[in-house]
Amino acid sequence: MFQNEITYVRMQKAGKEAEFHRLYEEALKEAEKYLHKEYPNIIGKEIIEKEKIKDISPIDGKEIATFQMASPENINRALEMLHSSWKKWYELGYVERARIMLKAADEISRQKYLISALLAYENGKNRTEAMADVDEGIDFLRYYAINMIENQGFHKLSGKGYDNEESFSVMKPYGVFAVIPPFNFYAITVGMTAGPLTVGNAVLLKSSSDIPISTYLTVKILHESGVPKEALAVITGSGRVVGKYVVESDLVSGIVFTGSREVGMDIYHRAQEKRPKPVITEMGGKDAVIVTSRADLDKAVEGIFRGAFGFSGQKCSATSLAYVHEAVYDKFVEKLKERARNVLPEDPRKKEAFVTPVVNREAYEKFKAIEPKLKEYGDVIVGGKALDRPGYYVEATILKDVMRDSYLAKNELFLPVLGIIKVKDLKDAVDEINKSDYGLTGGIFTEDYEEIQYYFNNVDVGVIYANRARGASTGAMVGSQPFVGWKLSGSSGKGTGSYYYLPQFLREQSQTIAH
Incomplete structure (x- = not known):
């Protein structure tokens, strides 16, 4: 049964608020070990590029890490790898994929104080909101995995058109999803990645340049939990390059985006110029x-x-x-x-x-x-x-x-x-x-x-x-209040953290056997 992580609330109710702050303070010191380093892109293996991106802390405006500016050649290489490998990930079966996601959720839970502390350095989030953010990412992983199991991989007996026929509705992944998350929520990065992965798609994750350390660590956890490196690649890079070489690529079967209205609408139109494909957007609000x-x-x-x-x-x-x-x-x-x-x-x-x-x-x-x-x-x-x-x-x-x-x-x-x-x-x-x-x-x-x-x-x-x-x-x-945008706030009319989220990353196949 799914339960929300809600670390700080649980600690408060248990009279352990002082322990929460002690563990967070310890994590702040541990987080310093992850600063002032250079991090690679991961495209099957670690990739170092000629051009770099600086991770700047809003605390003092100083550089805290160096990341790679993905080249067009390596973006294409990533997409080709994912396109050729996604079926192997799907063929593991929904039970095994769900098990891997639950394992990753448990490991992120074990490291949640560290990731929360890193968010303070990366995007300036205070400790209780940072912990709630990481908790929500854990929730997404668990909720989608459990949802996949409860729905038996979204395979259903659909009835009989004729007495001698047996028909099934089988939901199958599209192939490769590009995931383009925002800077403001680690949880959104995790949830947008977990959705298409859980149902059997491969994912190219374009990390936000404002939270790349926490994103990199999370991808490493997913890989170590069992997601093949050939099914999940992570890059940092410019929006212009990603727009040209990812959004418009024929190797990309679908896109999930969270960010501004202007960028979201541009992606929505450009991605579908050649052929229809799912473009799932959340584009802010007033x-x-x-x-x-x-x-x-x-x-x-x-x-x-x-x-x-x-x-x-x-x-x-x-x-x-x-x-x-x-x-x-x-x-x-x-x-x-x-x-x-x-x-x-x-x-x-x-x-x-x-x-x-x-x-x-x-x-x-x-x-x-x-x-x-x-x-x-x-x-x-x-x-x-x-x-x-x-x-x-x-x-x-x-x-x-x-x-x-x-x-x-x-x-x-x-x-x-x-x-x-x-x-x-x-x-x-x-x-x-x-x-x-x-x-x-x-x-x-x-x-x-x-x-x-x-x-x-x-x-x-x-x-x-x-x-x-x-x-x-x-x-x-997650699981109680689906997060969904109407009008220009979103394109699908279906919310994250809800029953209706995962089917967006699947396409239906009708299968009939005549006896």
């Missing part, structure tokens, strides 16, 4: 939360604060807009201002850190670019500044009285910026949300059950919550 006149304001403030500023707003599920009923607007604004005004970005290695640096210089410069324009979007009541110190630190920022047609109200920033908009009633708020091109996550705070049902029945969003103080629009749990 995630809004509603606070009605019947809300518990303390609960709403905590949920929206955590949803907006966890991992410095760098989640596709981050709360970026709050639509607040006019009757409670002023009171809510004051409460939220009080909750956030003394929260400063911290070194993610510190025990007390909540808001941490943004992931890289590009994100930092993006904040600096909008900094002078914030007053055009609304009234800045908290934060609003990029800090002049080593690393990539910006303030958690809140604006009230945000204009509905402003750039801030319509565009995903992927930064710790929250806009508050006054609404006259629940319908007004839902109507505004539904105008958005995005439809990823959202939430509502109200103690009125009928208002919850109105919201659930009318909002065009894939993942929605009511009264969630731990994160108004964030924190989906």
Whole structure:
């Protein structure tokens, strides 16, 4: 039976929070052994390239590792290897593949403090969020393996068209999937890789250049657990090169991508120019939360604060807009201002850190670019500044009285910026949300059950919550809360961590035997 890992919550409940922090501090020291090294690409064997990529820590802006810039020749070599080998991986059978995935999950669980500590150095994630991230990756491996076993490899007796015939529906892999994950979640890298692998496809994983060490270690664990090196290759490289030599390749049978809308839509169209193929995308969101006149304001403030500023707003599920009923607007604004005004970005290695640096210089410069324009979007009541110190630190920022047609109200920033908009009633708020091109996550705070049902029945969003103080629009749990984007937030209409995820990496074959 599947169970979520949820390390920190379990340790808290068991009265072992001090032990959690002790183990994490030890892991921070161990993680230093993995820094300031050069790491290879793995294409059947370790590959060193002429051109390099630097892994820069957002903590201080300094280089912490060197990776390889995959050449077009080696990308093609990887695809040819995977294309010629994927059937051997499939022919192991679903039970053996699931066993390998479960073994890998157990090994990642054994090393979860180390990987969590590495994430602090690589993408600036604080310790509790980093551990939750690694836990989710473990959950994906286990959930998909168990799902594969429970569904008997998605082979079904489909009935009899005629008395002397026996028919089967058999789901089979496509061949080679290219996996292109984002920087912000280790779990997404693991889940996007585990999905196509578990069902029998081979995978070319293009590692995010912001978390390449943790990705490399995970691929090594998968190989050591039994995934053939010929069925799983990992490279780092430029988006331009990957776009040309992976996305457009005839050797790639399908693509799974998480990232920006612009890149996702470009991949979606270019990948299918020659022939149809599955392109499974998650492309972000402009995630809004509603606070009605019947809300518990303390609960709403905590949920929206955590949803907006966890991992410095760098989640596709981050709360970026709050639509607040006019009757409670002023009171809510004051409460939220009080909750956030003394929260400063911290070194993610510190025990007390909540808001941490943004992931890289590009994100930092993006904040600096909008900094002078914030007053055009609304009234800045908290934060609003990029800090002049080593690393990539910006303030958690809140604006009230945000204009509905402003750039801030319509565009995903992927930064710790929250806009508050006054609404006259629940319908007004839902109507505004539904105008958005995005439809990823959202939430509502109200103690009125009928208002919850109105919201659930009318909002065009894939993942929605009511009264969630731990994160108004964030924190989906594998197996319980499928993570799915509607509209321009996703292309498949099916979510990760759900029953419907694995069949996307399979194609159906109808088999009939006449007797």
